[in-house]
Amino acid sequence: MAKKVCILGGGASGLYCAMHMKLMHPAMEVTVLERGARVGKKLLATGNGKCNFTNLNQSKTCYSGESTDMAFALVQAHPPKDIIHIFAEIGVESIEKNGLVYPRSQQAASVLDALRFKLEALGVHIRTDFEVKATKKQGDVFVLSGTAQEKCDAVVIASGTAASGGSAIGVKLLRSFGHTAATVYPALTPVMCDTSYTKLAKGMRAQCSVQLCKNGAPIASESGEVLFTEYGISGICIMQLSRHISKAKAENEKASFHFEIDFAPETNEADLLTFYTNRRQTLGYLQTSEFLGGYLNKKIGQAALKSCGITDFNAPASNLTDAQLTTLVKATKCFKLEISGVLDASHAQACGGGIRLGEFTEHLESTKTKNLFACGEVLDVLGDCGGYNLTWAWASAYAVARGVNK
Numbered sequence: 001m002a003k004k005v006c007i008l009g010g011g012a013s014g015l016y017c018a019m020h021m022k023l024m025h026p027a028m029e030v031t032v033l034e035r036g037a038r039v040g041k042k043l044l045a046t047g048n049g050k051c052n053f054t055n056l057n058q059s060k061t062c063y064s065g066e067s068t069d070m071a072f073a074l075v076q077a078h079p080p081k082d083i084i085h086i087f088a089e090i091g092v093e094s095i096e097k098n099g100l101v102y103p104r105s106q107q108a109a110s111v112l113d114a115l116r117f118k119l120e121a122l123g124v125h126i127r128t129d130f131e132v133k134a135t136k137k138q139g140d141v142f143v144l145s146g147t148a149q150e151k152c153d154a155v156v157i158a159s160g161t162a163a164s165g166g167s168a169i170g171v172k173l174l175r176s177f178g179h180t181a182a183t184v185y186p187a188l189t190p191v192m193c194d195t196s197y198t199k200l201a202k203g204m205r206a207q208c209s210v211q212l213c214k215n216g217a218p219i220a221s222e223s224g225e226v227l228f229t230e231y232g233i234s235g236i237c238i239m240q241l242s243r244h245i246s247k248a249k250a251e252n253e254k255a256s257f258h259f260e261i262d263f264a265p266e267t268n269e270a271d272l273l274t275f276y277t278n279r280r281q282t283l284g285y286l287q288t289s290e291f292l293g294g295y296l297n298k299k300i301g302q303a304a305l306k307s308c309g310i311t312d313f314n315a316p317a318s319n320l321t322d323a324q325l326t327t328l329v330k331a332t333k334c335f336k337l338e339i340s341g342v343l344d345a346s347h348a349q350a351c352g353g354g355i356r357l358g359e360f361t362e363h364l365e366s367t368k369t370k371n372l373f374a375c376g377e378v379l380d381v382l383g384d385c386g387g388y389n390l391t392w393a394w395a396s397a398y399a400v401a402r403g404v405n406k
């Protein structure tokens, strides 16, 4: 029976775990060790400061990793409706849009505050500015050392990973207890591309379908808003696709990637050619630079024109040849962008890979070392954009709290 538990990491999963542990086992001494000056700093940045803390639409396909069955079973054991209920109990009312759930206040800070105030009320100890550097087991006692030292009967590793703003310590410590890890890589990041055309449309957004191709063949696709930037492109659908690129890089795979962007997914090439041909006839008086304005975002339209080698922007649109219109249809339906890489880990919203989930029980206790637990991103589970990573953080933390005295 664990009397004292230390949780390594005061992020989303560590704080939620501490709360449930104390609620379920009031006599237990629970201490959170956090290297930062404050707990939960990353939570404040989630959902653009609004914290998309869960998603009502759940399926196994929203999670990736080597053990998605187990990951999804844990999410089902602590589903979004329970998460929403628990946050309401600690003062956070929620609003929902297309399944994505946010605090009604639209402030990530209210989620963090609610957790902090509840932990204080429950008597959870929080030690900030405490960086754990090593964990050893001496008999039945764990000794955590670094900035200071703590001894306890059970340890929860909730330190995230270095690939997304946490630290590498969790993977390192769990490895020292015999665990293995799937290659860790930053995921959900913006993508760097050939900027010849993206720079022209910097700051512009468009609703598109995007196909990611690896070595020339399509491997994944997403739809949604794409944002053109100085370095390439971003947006939720691009972040979703980025994992394939960073995983290949992390595994030293020699592969080339490109995007094919469809700016007019609602129509086919033949209909679009007819549309452009009619447009040339009716709007032939426009300068070529304005030909696509009103149909596509003006700057994106101009980037498409340039990609077809159409550079005489002052000429009347009536001068566009049939061959040029055919090429323009291709550039609208299949705008090709060579990919040079992804932005570094500091821009990643989550990571893929991590310590293998299959090496833990259903309560996320290590099968190698008794009373050693893990939750959150340190484990090999990656959620889609849209509240799934926090759902995993809460659900895995809850599993640990339930299991600590089983």
Ligand SMILES: Cc1cc2nc3c(=O)[nH]c(=O)nc-3n(C[C@H](O)[C@H](O)[C@H](O)COP(=O)(O)OP(=O)(O)OC[C@H]3O[C@@H](n4cnc5c(N)ncnc54)[C@H](O)[C@@H]3O)c2cc1C
Residues within 6 Å of the ligand: 008, 009, 010, 011, 012, 013, 014, 033, 034, 035, 036, 039, 040, 041, 042, 043, 045, 046, 047, 048, 051, 052, 053, 054, 130, 131, 132, 133, 158, 159, 160, 161, 164, 165, 166, 167, 168, 169, 348, 349, 350, 375, 376, 377, 378, 386, 387, 388, 389, 390, 391, 393
């Ligand atoms: C910009 C951004 C926006 C995001 N938005 C969303 C969103 O809207 N919805 C969503 O579902 N997910 C979102 N995510 C992902 C989500 O924040 C993470 O999945 C989640 O925070 C992971 O929780 P965690 O507890 O495992 O790790 P973390 O939140 O990374 O917490 C780990 C904690 O451990 C501490 N720590 C690390 N090493 C040590 C050490 N050696 N000693 C002591 N303490 C240590 C860290 O300082 C940190 O506080 C976003 C992420 C980012 C970066």
